[in-house]
Amino acid sequence: MPDPLLSMRGISKAFPGVQALSEANLTLYRGEVHALMGENGAGKSTLIKTLTGVHQRDAGEVLFEGKPIKPAAPLEAEGLGISTVFQEVNLIPHLSVAENISLGRQRSRFGFMQWKEIRERAERALKRFDVEIDVTQEVCSYSVAIQQMVAIARAVDIDAKLLVLDEPTSSLDENEVEELFAVMRKLCAQGMGIVFITHFLDQVYSITDRITVLRNGQSIGEYETAKLPRIELISHMLGKPVDQLADTGSDGLSRSEAASQGEAWLEAKDLSKEGVMSSFDFEIRKGEAAGLAGLLGSGRTETAKLLFGILKSDTGETSMAGNSVGNPKSPRQAIARKIGFCSEDRKREGIIPNLSVRENIVLALQARKGFINTISRQEQNRIADKFIKRLRIKTPSRETPIRTLSGGNQQKALLARWLATDPDLIILDEPTRGIDIGARDEIEELIRELQKEGMAVLLISSELEEIERLCERVWVLRDRQFVGELSDEEISEKAIMSLIAHSDEMEGSDEAES
Amino acid sequence: MKQSLKSSSSLIWPLAGLGLLLLFNAVFNPSFFSISIVDGNLYGNLIDIFRNGSITMILALGMCLVIATGGVDLSVGTIMAITGAVVAIIYQSDPDTSLFVALLVALGVAGVAGALNGALVAYARIQPIIATLILMVTGRGIASFITGEKQIAVENDAFGYLGTGHLIALPFSMVLVFLLYGLMVLGVRKTPVALFIEATGDNEDAAHFSGVNSKMIKLLVYLVCGLFAGLAGLVETSNIANSDPSQLGIYRELDAIFAVVVGGTALSGGRFSLIGAIIGALLLQTLTTTLYSYGVDSALSPIPKAVLIVTVCLLRSDRFRKQFTSLYARKNVA
Numbered sequence: 001m002p003d004p005l006l007s008m009r010g011i012s013k014a015f016p017g018v019q020a021l022s023e024a025n026l027t028l029y030r031g032e033v034h035a036l037m038g039e040n041g042a043g044k045s046t047l048i049k050t051l052t053g054v055h056q057r058d059a060g061e062v063l064f065e066g067k068p069i070k071p072a073a074p075l076e077a078e079g080l081g082i083s084t085v086f087q088e089v090n091l092i093p094h095l096s097v098a099e100n101i102s103l104g105r106q107r108s109r110f111g112f113m114q115w116k117e118i119r120e121r122a123e124r125a126l127k128r129f130d131v132e133i134d135v136t137q138e139v140c141s142y143s144v145a146i147q148q149m150v151a152i153a154r155a156v157d158i159d160a161k162l163l164v165l166d167e168p169t170s171s172l173d174e175n176e177v178e179e180l181f182a183v184m185r186k187l188c189a190q191g192m193g194i195v196f197i198t199h200f201l202d203q204v205y206s207i208t209d210r211i212t213v214l215r216n217g218q219s220i221g222e223y224e225t226a227k228l229p230r231i232e233l234i235s236h237m238l239g240k241p242v243d244q245l246a247d248t249g250s251d252g253l254s255r256s257e258a259a260s261q262g263e264a265w266l267e268a269k270d271l272s273k274e275g276v277m278s279s280f281d282f283e284i285r286k287g288e289a290a291g292l293a294g295l296l297g298s299g300r301t302e303t304a305k306l307l308f309g310i311l312k313s314d315t316g317e318t319s320m321a322g323n324s325v326g327n328p329k330s331p332r333q334a335i336a337r338k339i340g341f342c343s344e345d346r347k348r349e350g351i352i353p354n355l356s357v358r359e360n361i362v363l364a365l366q367a368r369k370g371f372i373n374t375i376s377r378q379e380q381n382r383i384a385d386k387f388i389k390r391l392r393i394k395t396p397s398r399e400t401p402i403r404t405l406s407g408g409n410q411q412k413a414l415l416a417r418w419l420a421t422d423p424d425l426i427i428l429d430e431p432t433r434g435i436d437i438g439a440r441d442e443i444e445e446l447i448r449e450l451q452k453e454g455m456a457v458l459l460i461s462s463e464l465e466e467i468e469r470l471c472e473r474v475w476v477l478r479d480r481q482f483v484g485e486l487s488d489e490e491i492s493e494k495a496i497m498s499l500i501a502h503s504d505e506m507e508g509s510d511e512a513e514s
Numbered sequence: 515m516k517q518s519l520k521s522s523s524s525l526i527w528p529l530a531g532l533g534l535l536l537l538f539n540a541v542f543n544p545s546f547f548s549i550s551i552v553d554g555n556l557y558g559n560l561i562d563i564f565r566n567g568s569i570t571m572i573l574a575l576g577m578c579l580v581i582a583t584g585g586v587d588l589s590v591g592t593i594m595a596i597t598g599a600v601v602a603i604i605y606q607s608d609p610d611t612s613l614f615v616a617l618l619v620a621l622g623v624a625g626v627a628g629a630l631n632g633a634l635v636a637y638a639r640i641q642p643i644i645a646t647l648i649l650m651v652t653g654r655g656i657a658s659f660i661t662g663e664k665q666i667a668v669e670n671d672a673f674g675y676l677g678t679g680h681l682i683a684l685p686f687s688m689v690l691v692f693l694l695y696g697l698m699v700l701g702v703r704k705t706p707v708a709l710f711i712e713a714t715g716d717n718e719d720a721a722h723f724s725g726v727n728s729k730m731i732k733l734l735v736y737l738v739c740g741l742f743a744g745l746a747g748l749v750e751t752s753n754i755a756n757s758d759p760s761q762l763g764i765y766r767e768l769d770a771i772f773a774v775v776v777g778g779t780a781l782s783g784g785r786f787s788l789i790g791a792i793i794g795a796l797l798l799q800t801l802t803t804t805l806y807s808y809g810v811d812s813a814l815s816p817i818p819k820a821v822l823i824v825t826v827c828l829l830r831s832d833r834f835r836k837q838f839t840s841l842y843a844r845k846n847v848a
Contacts, residue, residue: 311725336724349723352716354784355709363713366706367725374705417724 003066005030005193006051006162011060013046020046021217023060028162028193034186035225036197038214039237039296039462044197047214048164052084053077058210063176065161083155084164091151093140098122100139101154125153129183145176152183156192163187164195169203181207192306197298200479201230215239230501234295238464240493263322265456266339266425268307270316271327277302279315280482282475283338284425289447289457291467293496295478300460301344302480304427307458308341309334333341335368344430344460346407350414353403357395357413365420387416392442408439415446425456432466444470464493476500524778527829528793531776531822535800539807546807555680559803561688567799569594569746573770574777574791575698576742579735581774583728584715584783585635585642587739589627590770592653594747594763597624599657601748602666603756605673613672617691621744627653628740632733646736650767657759665758670750677753683824691792694742698788708786711735715783773798776826797822 006028013021028034038044045481050057053071062079064070071077074084091100098115101122122135122374131149131325139147148168155163165184167282169177184194184207204211205225213220213236224498235241249341264283272279277299284290292300305311309328317329328334330451331341343349352360361384365377384398395405402413411431418426428447432440448469451457461467467474474491476484483501515518539559549558560801573590581586604616627649632644679686702708713721714728722728734819751757775781776797779792801822805815828834 221521308723331723332727333724341723343720343723348717349719352720354716355712359709359713363709363721363726364724367721367727369706371706371710372709 002029004028004063005065007063008047008051009063010059010116011047011050011062012058013050014058019217021050023218025219026051026212027197027222027355028195030161030193031188031189031413032209033188033194033196033207035211035235036195036206036214037204037211037237042214043217044214045166045279046217046342048084048166048195048197051077052164065171078160081159081161082164083160083162084166085151085155085168086166089370091139091147091154094138096136097126097133097139097142097150098135100150101125101135101157103154108390110471121157125157126150130154143176143444145172145179146173147203148176148180149183152180154189160192161178162193162195164197165179166197168196169198169200177203182264199295201233201295203477204233205230211434213237231497234497234501236460238497240464240497253358266307266318266320267322268316268318268327270351271306271318272315273302273306273311274314276311276480277306278481280475282307284456284458286424286456287451287454288473289451291458291459291461291473291474292477293461293464293467293474294500296404296462298477298500299480300477301429303477304341304429304458304460307334308339308427310341332367333482335364335421335423338422338424340364340421340423340426342414342418342426342428342431344433346414351402351410354401356399357388357402357405358398360413361387361416361420364417370420383420384416387413387419391416391446406435408435411435411443412439415443419450423455426450427458427460429460430462431459432461432463464496467491468493478502524787524830525790525793527826528776528778530540530801530829531826532793532797534826535797535804539804543807546804547782551683554683555685556683559807561685563796563799564688564691565685566803567795568685568691568767570769570795570798571748571792572694572742572746572749573766573790574773575694575788576735576739577767577806578774578779578786578791579702579711579787580642580711580739581771581779581781582711582715582783582786583732583735584718585732585735586646586771586781587628587631587736587743588643588646588767590629590739590743590746591763591766592650592657592748593624593627593740593743594766595657595759596627596653596660596670597621597744597747598751598757599660599666599759599764601673601751602668603660605668605670606666609670609837611670612655613670616670616673617748620748621741624740624744624747626740628737628743629733631675631740632736635736636729636732654759657762661757661759663759665756667756669755673748673752674755675752677749677751688755690745690749694745695788695792703788705768707731707734712784712786716785750772769795769798772823776823778830797826 004027006026008024008026010023010025011021012023024043024047026036026047036044036047046055049055051062053073053076056072064082069080070081071082092103095103102118119135122177126133126135126149129149129152131146133142133146139150142150152163168180172180188194198204208225211223211225211228211233213223213233215237217247265286267283270279271277271282280303282303292303294300301448302311306313307328309330312329313327316327318325325337328337334341352363358380362375362380365383369375381398387393388395388398393412393416394409402410405413415431431443444466447457447459459467459470468491471491472487473485473487474496475482478500483502486495532773538823546559549556549560551557554704558741577587578707600623601616601620604619605609630648631646634640674688677687681689702711704721710721710726710731711724713724714731718728747763750762773794774791775794777787777794778790798819802815805818806812
């Protein structure tokens, strides 16, 4: 083996309250595309940020071209030859392509810009990728794919030796992805090393040479892509050894009688949204606990948002109790239909940080009642106290601002917000992520109780055991598609994982789908 | 109980500023507090503060709601000019127009202006500063157009009562502020509207996902703000018995924004304090009146005003207080 281009050894990084990385490793050779894989919170972005100087590592060493480096800022890393392209294109939309490419390193003579030189340089940079466009046009007038190319051109314009691509493909269509891959191969052929972060397994297998898997801030291993079956990759990412997986669900949970009979309470046919989700069918009965399983970015949250009216479906038909009602146009409409949605992004889409626990709990109920029908203060206090007691929300008082509560207690308060509306269907997106074990058990217990009371529960979770323990029916998603449905005894971690891993050229999926 | 304690604690700094100003006057100019009775009505500096400050207070009440949603309304001064122009032209065309009709038409125009702002912000998703800047600039042109590009004297006894009349020994405009404040407490604080406004301002996505009709809320607050600005324009026009589209209400939006921010409502939105907005307006007016009573040239008064605003805002900032006290502590150690 030649000397590696980059060698990161024993990298540790702690943030207040979290050990984001502990002794993580990454080795990259010249001319290879290296996938950095891991679920949410695995430490991918922290590792990249310590490499590019956004964060300073607490421990460990980084050798770049054999020399130890410790960049203090992204600009310093760029100077060393390490460039990054982030998921959201980091360009200035209303400047021209040429200006964007040379931004921060423009040539000037006596303080005047050398426009001709800047233009030629931009054209040269893009020509490397066979992209020929008018570089004097504004960046925002081009497609996202072209913008992505411009961002990469900007990144490699400074004699980059190492390029980090952080989810560059999430907004590209198939052809555009192919174009990007062609560029990546070209750059590799020129001796560049590329770190590629993506959620799409197919892309990992079509472009990368090797894979590093991170989980909970630790390196799980380094693998050659061609020699690592998909199911093993997934098991490394999720932390479930394949050989230890039971084939059948351990609890032998079977659908309650009420749930398996009768018609669907909510039925959605052929919902889809261009660029977000491929068409899918969905149905749920009262008292049923269903799950959506899949890796991060597989379309689980998007499915929930389509069902809840946050995203508007392009196609399809929603019906309730057999009657067609039209797809929900807004969360308000979904709430009026007695649906609740507890978002995975507590901070951005959940809590109203400076309002009290009481106000956060009554918000959705009051919103459904509208402007006139006021819930009296006494009634608000009663509702808040009831849920604080029932869900054991630890808070100094019901008037405490919710932002001061711990994550688990914020989550319980958000659950209370939805339970207060007495929904018939509650969608829980990662309800137990980032909260302590005790609160997690309590939330699982609560889900069982709600189901017994006749509520339909749709659970989204990266924790396959959680899905297996709680759900009677599971839809498995991959790359923004529904790829399989399991029910009752069929539900097992292994069955779910093989559906996630399944691709056209793989075998052994029949049993899982039957 | 705790809630009211907490919200009042954010009022400590503007109240302290107000107290300090009054104390200053008590020591150096005791006659500042004298109140006389003429024709059964009260007169004096304290009454003047309320009467002259009523315009800012009315504007601040409306502005407070807008700022709580995370927006701002720069057009209130211009809306004042427009309503002034509308009412002037009404009385010019028919001096015997009933007060009710005049008010209805003028406030109707103000409401439309406010709703227009709201629609631009909520439905066209234009940034509030830009959306209201449009009306701020063009509105003065509209007002000039209405009056035929000249000043119009407005002399109608019924209308004059708004700005110069007295009710139960107090200036009517002062009573009007109390009435409007009461109306706001009943219509906003005592209804879910306050919760929806604060939720929208604090985290709009989360509010939307919880079913709050944030667009409607935004439209509503700009509408209310426009109506209050219209009312303020009528009081001012009535007070000076004249409508000058190029001068009426000029820079008033800045006073209103200052009053709201000094009163404890953050420009970023969220929690708001109506009484804080009133206190902020009182603070500004007390300073103006104090300077006036010492014969300070009115052209110079913005300077002490600016000092006061910066001081209160710095005192409100936890971070500044901490740095300031730690600096002080370090000096003592050394």
